[in-house]
Amino acid sequence: MNIEELKKIREKVQKEMDLRGGEKAIKVVVGMGTCGIAAGARPVMAAIKDELGRQNAENVTVIQSGCAGFCEQEPLVDVLRPGEKKVTYGKVNPEKARKIVTEHVVRGRILNDFVFAQEK
Amino acid sequence: MLELSMHILDIAQNSLAAGSTRVEIRIQEDLPADFLVIEVRDNGRGISGAMLPKVTDPFVTSRTTREVGLGLPLLKEAAERCEGCVEVRSEEGRGTTVVARFRLDHFDRAPLGDMGETMGILISANPDVDFLYEHRVDQRIYIMETREMRQVLGSIGLDDPSVLDFVRQDIRMGLKKIGAATFPKIMEVLR
Numbered sequence A: 001m002n003i004e005e006l007k008k009i010r011e012k013v014q015k016e017m018d019l020r021g022g023e024k025a026i027k028v029v030v031g032m033g034t035c036g037i038a039a040g041a042r043p044v045m046a047a048i049k050d051e052l053g054r055q056n057a058e059n060v061t062v063i064q065s066g067c068a069g070f071c072e073q074e075p076l077v078d079v080l081r082p083g084e085k086k087v088t089y090g091k092v093n094p095e096k097a098r099k100i101v102t103e104h105v106v107r108g109r110i111l112n113d114f115v116f117a118q119e120k
Numbered sequence B: 001m002l003e004l005s006m007h008i009l010d011i012a013q014n015s016l017a018a019g020s021t022r023v024e025i026r027i028q029e030d031l032p033a034d035f036l037v038i039e040v041r042d043n044g045r046g047i048s049g050a051m052l053p054k055v056t057d058p059f060v061t062s063r064t065t066r067e068v069g070l071g072l073p074l075l076k077e078a079a080e081r082c083e084g085c086v087e088v089r090s091e092e093g094r095g096t097t098v099v100a101r102f103r104l105d106h107f108d109r110a111p112l113g114d115m116g117e118t119m120g121i122l123i124s125a126n127p128d129v130d131f132l133y134e135h136r137v138d139q140r141i142y143i144m145e146t147r148e149m150r151q152v153l154g155s156i157g158l159d160d161p162s163v164l165d166f167v168r169q170d171i172r173m174g175l176k177k178i179g180a181a182t183f184p185k186i187m188e189v190l191r
Helices: A003-020 A034-039 A041-054 A094-106 B004-017 B071-080 B115-125 B146-153 B161-178 B185-190
Strands: A026-031 A060-065 A077-080 A087-089 A115-118 B022-030 B035-042 B085-091 B095-103 B130-137 B140-145
Touching: A003 B146, A003 B161, A026 A034, A026 A041, A026 A094, A034 A041, A034 B004, A034 B071, A041 A060, A041 A094, A041 B115, A041 B161, A060 B115, A077 A094, A087 A094, B004 B022, B004 B035, B004 B071, B004 B095, B004 B115, B022 B115, B071 B085, B071 B095, B115 B130, B115 B161, B130 B146, B130 B161, B140 B146, B140 B161
Parallel strands: A026 A060, B022 B130
Antiparallel strands: A026 A077, A077 A087, A087 A115, B022 B035, B035 B095, B085 B095, B130 B140
């Protein structure tokens, strides 16, 4: 492990953190059960993290969950914005994942074409 | 699962579901003896003695036992396909260790795949869990330890996007340096 490289990252990120601050209000959940992983959840998760980083969306936490029982719809991605109902996207691929980040997570526009289920 | 790194991601999910605070992933490649061993060791709640013999059987899995599903049976299949085996040791309340052995240069041995991505996602999605990744190729060794990373990073969480990039890059370069076998040699000839 290259500690020097990590120190550089610390300095860079620390500077950015001093500028922003604030809470992580939005939550994105990726299904990472066996079914999710087999269906491609790993590249989906990577795409979400990358896109959030690229867009400097700092108030977002990305976490993982296990099997939700809808294995045929995997990879499943939930978006939880504060004060809004949970939206679950199904059969997500990295390309869709990037769109979900850009449109829904960052701008708050639900992508109805990709929605698998929506909290009532 | 097409890559061993996907199996590792999956098996580590079991550890996380079992409430582990530390997950140690060790890969050892022994070139002269021609074997590859993957070990995933956690300090989670463990598996009961009655359940333990059944964990690699996909049809005996009880629905209430959330931490066991198709993951282990798939790993077992991947190992046995190349003259390997899977062993699960566990003690209730202490943790579980899964050891998978593969013949390194077997035609049917799945490629290692992208360990950088697997570790990057495990670490960034579980920033409060301790992870160790150790990869040995004969006497050469690569180690990534999140405790050490936290010491350097201070108040910066392991879920920061730049940390994910670091993990990916560091592992990819580290594995290259120690000459980790991504594909079986016999496959390299065909490629």
